[in-house]
Amino acid sequence: MEKRAIANAWSGVSNCENCGIRHLALFADLEHTDFELIHKPIMEVEKKAGDRLYGEGDEGQFLYTVRSGVIKLTQYLPDGGQRIVRLLRTGDVAGLEVLVNPTYEHYATVLRDAELCQIPRDVVERLNRETPRLHNQLLNRWHTAVKQADEWLTELSTGSSKSRVARLVIGLSDKVDNSCYLFSREDLGAILGVTTETTSRIIAEFKREGSLKDLGKNHFLADLVRLQNIANEN
Amino acid sequence: MEKRAIANAWSGVSNCENCGIRHLALFADLEHTDFELIHKPIMEVEKKAGDRLYGEGDEGQFLYTVRSGVIKLTQYLPDGGQRIVRLLRTGDVAGLEVLVNPTYEHYATVLRDAELCQIPRDVVERLNRETPRLHNQLLNRWHTAVKQADEWLTELSTGSSKSRVARLVIGLSDKVDNSCYLFSREDLGAILGVTTETTSRIIAEFKREGSLKDLGKNHFLADLVRLQNIANEN
């Protein structure tokens, strides 16, 4: 995990303004003068799979914009059971809740090596107070989060585990080349609320029947038509 | 379903400003001058259990603040399966998504007779543009929605159906007098992602073992300690 200061205040400003993924990021709508409101450095950090960004209950100092990679947000039950409630990808923001509450509400863990912009909470709060151009982006982020949560409830937590795995694979597939990078069976199970073994059995079955072709390293070729049928069955 | 215009523009304004539940409502932080920005009537509507506020895909003309009663937000799967993704109660807002998208994203149905404030989308959009005092409330609403969705994923869609029913009953219980108003077994099942029969069996079992005491009309006395144990078991 390497940390590279984009900057002291001024050059941090300069870099955000020219960020390659700015059109996807929280600061998409900011104008030149807005960037002058940023008086704390925004760091670009790299994290490896397995690294933790923050834990539930930790004091929320930073928000994170995902530049690349995948982050999982996890919550635990009293009995120790865990559930992955959301996946964050390029352009998504982790830790939005610290604008409303002092602490984080999830464990944020890197699922695939990630590059992130680490933004001090103060910076976002100040921009939120002083320029209206951040508001729409913030509302959009919240909306996206609710939408994903609702989809997970209806699509990934309803029906037989077979259809649910199928829906998850479809959701993780690149619709252009039908390729699909999966996660460990344990993580897939934690997304779906089923056991590791059940997930494994179903994916193995998909491979046997040709719905998935194994390309190695958890990379698959997906037969989306077939999977869609399974997804709709039950 | 009776509709009573609070007003032409001016008296609508006046009434919102003096609303009995304003401290809970979307307009909680507005100041006197902000109310003058409201140039369309806000209607107070009464709906009976079973009435529908709007459907998924409908053009989103209104937001609704719940004054009393309970509203369910439902999504459907292609195979016809349905899932209740959220319950709205006093102070909650239905239809927030129309500030971001043109159409509603759920079916909103009255679960218990409800009184609602029907607010034209334009009104909220204008206030959102012209007064910063609505922003925090909007962010808060979104945050609440995400939080409830996440809780439903971890608590109501994880573990055995018995623990899930127990967690749901606890969540629906009045912590002061341990009383609990349930819904039809079908609705409870749609909240938990299990069948009506399974839900019914579990609640019947709770009654037999004394975790719930039936007071008639889906009103129960809950033994929260016992239920909590069941909730944590598995």
Next chain:
DNA sequence: TTGATGCATTGCGAATTATCAATGGAATAA
């Protein structure tokens, strides 16, 4: 009161999923 209606409950067999334990296979380090 008497039906009629709409739910809730229950029984039972089938299907699904969990659980525990063993085996297999691929990637990595020595």
Next chain:
DNA sequence: TTATTCCATTGATAATTCGCAATGCATCAA
């Protein structure tokens, strides 16, 4: 190369949940 380690897969069995049909129960209207 050879171990080693970490997962994924599979088997066997138990437990849970579903699906369908029958029955019970309370409410409401005639």
